[in-house]
Amino acid sequence: MNWNDWEFIWRRQKAPVGADADIERLKEAFEATHRMQARALMVRDFTEASAGVLAAAALGFFGYRMGRAGWPFVLVVALILGVAGFFILERFRARRRRVGPSATVLERVEADLAEMRRQRRLLMSVAVWYIAPIFLSEIIVVATVGARARSWELQRDPVFIGGMLLFLLIVNAWAWHINRRVVHKRIDPRLAELEKLRNELLSER
Amino acid sequence: MCAHSSRDRLFGEWMAAHRGIIARVASSFAPGEADRCDLEQEIMLQVWGSSASFGGQSKASTWIYRVALNTALMWSRGLGRRRRRIDPGASVDAVPAGTAGPAESAAKVDLLEALYVAIRALPDTDRAVILLSLDGLSYREMAEITGLTENHLGVALNRARTKLAERLKGVRNELE
CATH class of the missing domain: 1.20.5 (Single alpha-helices involved in coiled-coils or other helix-helix interfaces)
Incomplete structure (x- = not known):
C-alpha cells in the first residue's frame, strides 16, 4: 500500500460520534x-x-x-x-x-520552554533571592535579641546562640536542598522533554 | 446575554462543521476509549474557552486545529507523566466510535485502526504534521497552525511519512 491508499482510507472515515458537544x-x-x-x-x-x-x-x-x-x-x-x-x-x-490557547504549536512550545527555564532559573538562584535574605534577617533577629538580653539570660548564652544559628543554618540548607531536588527531579525532565519537542519541530533532517 | 448567545451560535457552527477535527486529533493522541473521550472533552472545553477571543483573522478550522493540537500535545505530556502507557496494539476501543459504517468492510476498519495505532506510535511532532497532511491541509495552512516555515514542514513531513511507512509496512499482509 502506498501513501495515497492510506490517505484514501483516512478520508473515508465517517465523522465520529464520540463525546457530545453539549454547549450548556x-x-x-x-x-x-x-x-x-x-x-x-x-x-x-x-x-x-x-x-x-x-x-x-x-x-x-x-x-x-x-x-x-x-x-x-x-x-x-x-x-x-x-x-x-x-x-x-x-x-x-x-x-x-502566557500565550493563548490558539497560539501556533511552535509558539506554545517556546512559551512553555521559556516558563520552565524561568522556573529553573528561579529555583537555582533561590539561595540569592530567598534563602540569603531570610537567613540574614534571622541572624539579625538572633543578634539583636541577644545583644539586648541581660548577661544571665538564655538569649545571651553563646551555646544557645550557636545552637540557634546552627539550627537556622540546617533549616535553610534543607530548603536549598529541596529546591535543588525539585529542579533535578521535576524541572529538568520536563525541560528536556520540551527541548526534544522543539528540536523535533525544528529539525532539518 | 447577546455576546453569550452569539458565542453559543459560533461554537455550534464550529462543532457542526469541524467536529471531525477534534475527534481525529483526540484519536491520534489518546490510546483508549476513555482517554479519547477525556481528551475530546478537554479539547472542546479549550475550543469553547478560546471562542471568546476568536477575531476571525484566521479560518475557523485553523483556529480549531491550533487549539486541538496544543491541548493534545499538553495532554500527551501530562499523560506521559501520569502513566506512561504503551499502546498494546490494535484494539477496537482504539478506533473512534462510528468510524465503521454498516456498509464498510471489516478490512477497511482494520486498516484505519492500524493507521491510528501507527500514528499514535509516532513522536508527538510527527504525529501532528501527519495528521494535518492526512486531513489534506496545504503547506501554508499547516505553517499557520504549527508556526513552522514551509521548508521546515516539508522536511518534517517527509521524516514523519517515512516513519509511518515503516510502521505500516506489511500491515495489509497481516490483515489478510
Whole structure:
C-alpha cells in the first residue's frame, strides 16, 4: 500500500460520534474550571503576600517594642517585604508571558520552554533571592535579641546562640536542598522533554 | 446575554462543521476509549474557552486545529507523566466510535485502526504534521497552525511519512 491508499482510507472515515458537544455542559465545566483556577491563584498569591506581610508586621511590632535598640528590625522588615514583593512580581511577569490557547504549536512550545527555564532559573538562584535574605534577617533577629538580653539570660548564652544559628543554618540548607531536588527531579525532565519537542519541530533532517 | 448567545451560535457552527477535527486529533493522541473521550472533552472545553477571543483573522478550522493540537500535545505530556502507557496494539476501543459504517468492510476498519495505532506510535511532532497532511491541509495552512516555515514542514513531513511507512509496512499482509 502506498501513501495515497492510506490517505484514501483516512478520508473515508465517517465523522465520529464520540463525546457530545453539549454547549450548556461545556459552559458549566468551563466556568467551574475558570472559577477554580481563579480561586486557587488568588489563594496562592494572597497566602504568599500575606505570609510575608504578617511576618514583617509581627517583627516590626517586636522591634518597635524594643525601642531604639530594635532599629535592626527595620532591616529585617525590609528584607522580608523584599522577598514577598519579588514573589508577587514574578507571578505577574509569568502571567503576562502566557500565550493563548490558539497560539501556533511552535509558539506554545517556546512559551512553555521559556516558563520552565524561568522556573529553573528561579529555583537555582533561590539561595540569592530567598534563602540569603531570610537567613540574614534571622541572624539579625538572633543578634539583636541577644545583644539586648541581660548577661544571665538564655538569649545571651553563646551555646544557645550557636545552637540557634546552627539550627537556622540546617533549616535553610534543607530548603536549598529541596529546591535543588525539585529542579533535578521535576524541572529538568520536563525541560528536556520540551527541548526534544522543539528540536523535533525544528529539525532539518 | 447577546455576546453569550452569539458565542453559543459560533461554537455550534464550529462543532457542526469541524467536529471531525477534534475527534481525529483526540484519536491520534489518546490510546483508549476513555482517554479519547477525556481528551475530546478537554479539547472542546479549550475550543469553547478560546471562542471568546476568536477575531476571525484566521479560518475557523485553523483556529480549531491550533487549539486541538496544543491541548493534545499538553495532554500527551501530562499523560506521559501520569502513566506512561504503551499502546498494546490494535484494539477496537482504539478506533473512534462510528468510524465503521454498516456498509464498510471489516478490512477497511482494520486498516484505519492500524493507521491510528501507527500514528499514535509516532513522536508527538510527527504525529501532528501527519495528521494535518492526512486531513489534506496545504503547506501554508499547516505553517499557520504549527508556526513552522514551509521548508521546515516539508522536511518534517517527509521524516514523519517515512516513519509511518515503516510502521505500516506489511500491515495489509497481516490483515489478510
